Amino acid sequence: MKTGMLKISPGFEDIMPPEYRELVDNGPYGKNYGIGDLGSYKELLEEHPLCAGCGLALSLRLTLASLPMPEDTVIVGSTGCSALAFPQVALHNIHSLFGNQNAVASGLKRALKLRFPDKEKDVVVIAGDGATADIGLDMVMQSWLRREKITTIMLDNEAYANTGGQESGMSMQGAVLNMAPTGKKFPKLSLPEIAQTCGCAYVAAASPAKPKQLAKVVRRAILVAREIGPTYVQLYSPCPTNYKFNPKETVSLIKQREKDGLYQSKEYISQEAKAFLESIEVKK
Amino acid sequence: MIDQKIVDPDYLLFEAPRTSEYITGSEAVREAIKRANVDMAIAYPITPQSESMHLVGDIYAQGYVKEYFRGENEFAVMSSVAGASMAGVRVFTATGGPGTMRAFEVFPTWAGARLPIVCAFMTRGVNSPLTIQPDTIEMAYLLETGILMLHAENSQDLHDMLLMAFMVAEKTDVHIPVGVFADGFFVTHTRDKVNMLPEDCKLPSYDPYSAPVPVMDMENVPVRQMRDPFVMKSNFISYAAHASWQQEIDAAAERSRKYLNHYLGGLIDVEHEDADIFIATSGTAVSQSREAIAIAREEGINVGLIKIKSIRPFPREEICALASRAKGIIVPEFNRVGWLAKEICNVIDEPRKVVRGPRVFGGMTMPPELILAEIRRIHQ
């Protein structure tokens, strides 16, 4: 995007919606802001219609604030709670269907490469655990196997939240959820391992309880996808509504889970990605 | 790869010198796509379509198409095609029968997202018990997806319709997908004389900024803040937004009429306009009907042909006018449900005039005698 294009035509300033004006004046496009600058500029997420204490909303806000190049990023989402938040995001974002996000992103990324061969356009998939690990798993894995240069971010709330709290492939074994009335019968899927096996050059698990770490892995994932190949980030984002905990305890619950060994942050970097990241991170 | 120059679509389709070749329907697809200036094609095999996308792969290898890959299944392919189209390139794919059904959730979203995708549907029975035979039943399911639907009688139609499909789909006031339907095997695997266009010419490129919705490239302002009242919000504004959007897709299909009339020379072709009895049909059933008509006319029966080229938009006025003067309308079809007969009954004043058949399905060919028997019956 040529950020100059964003300027409001003279004379129209006062009739543009205030949040648009604010975005043009103080938005993050072309400014290389990060989460450290949060609060000092107009964010990409205007507001969100999700539940109080929603871990996913927090992850989404931090993820958007970590985009290395928001002015040239297109987000592909999927049906689920996050789909309700995306209408408030000031980026081109595609709500496709439930589960086909990585297939849409494959076509999108290749087409953007055709149209802008000399320019970077980041395609970032952001979808729920049901969309990523269940209904869309085929397409997620196949996009990795084909080495599509896209970043896949899972907002892992360990359930289908939007349809009222059913078990997903990412729910813990034994969890009693709708459609798992006697407890889930098989363990949480280890998608980071699968991602690694399927050829992701960079894989990480993080959570919004450690914002700086989240910001770092999102940024790394996007930069590696741009240069090398597919990348995967899993963000543990608990759901107070369906897991029935107090909305103000979302972050402390993540910390407790980490202490109990039930959630671990992880990072896997391929040799090629390591060399690349060293080359750009040292330069700074 | 031959150097190709961009030419005016009207020149290419109507004026350019044609050379006749004896080729299959699948090869006609290759020849059309070679001249269509397609940026990207995505493929998944299914009989009887596979060969077409093999051949598109060949011309990708030669440089006529810029990007090509095999997706993981039809739902994924139709999704990838959507992504590519949203990013602003001209994109083509083809499928048929069970592949069409597997991808079904995506088709209405193509139309809803105003994507000018062109897809060839090589029709085939939808399964159990398993069949790979031709059958146009899948068209019945696609009628209300918002996709424009053209039905080819033969390889020549298939070739020409594919090229014009891109031009119609991409008009700013249309900008919805076009499906070009060809009866599996009868067209795809049959060799026929096709009058082809010069190889060194191609259609003008797609301009993504002609789209009535923003192309998803973060280059156009204002950036898509999807602030439209989201449909899941239960309030009057969201209901109204969604309802009017559906009507807008319908209206876009209506606006395609003028372009289709131009390119197709009318949504229908009529032979023996003054006939007492008409056979109204589409696809390869048209060819069988021609045979029956020739015999009946020798017997002195004034029977005519209505070849329906566009199923969506449906040529309701055209058919209505012809029907009002006729004694009967026979609708032969290659499917069990008789969707075309239903369509015709829906638009004419006296549906009782319609003979809903003969129908063959499960891959059988249509004996012209069946059609002839109906003609003689009405004549008496």
Ligand SMILES: Cc1ncc(C[n+]2csc(CCOP(=O)(O)OP(=O)(O)O)c2C)c(N)n1
């Ligand atoms: C084909 C299809 N099947 C089912 C649904 C219903 N559905 C909507 S959202 C959803 C669950 C989403 O779960 P997840 O991806 O984990 O996202 P979350 O809501 O937890 O954010 C389901 C099953 C659908 N939209 N489409």
